[in-house]
Amino acid sequence: MADLENEAAQLTDLLNAKAIRIVRRHRPDEILIEFDDGTRLFVNRTSDGLEFSVTGP
Structure with missing residues (x-):
């Protein structure tokens, strides 16, 4: 469970304060x-x- 919490914290830090441009279904099983x-x-x-x-610019 700690690994999931770590991953969630890392994603939160990485994406914090970013503005979403677009959300789309990229593949049938992927957003x-x-x-x-x-x-x-x-x-x-x-x-x-x-x-x-996550991929960077």
Whole structure:
């Protein structure tokens, strides 16, 4: 559980105060959230739950 809390805290710090430009379904099992500075957050559905990945501008 600590790993999940750590990951959530890291994502919160990384995305804090960013403005969302667009949200769209990137693939059938994936949502893309793109921010004004070009940062992208991908949320994928997996058999175990959700997987998050972030790419920078």
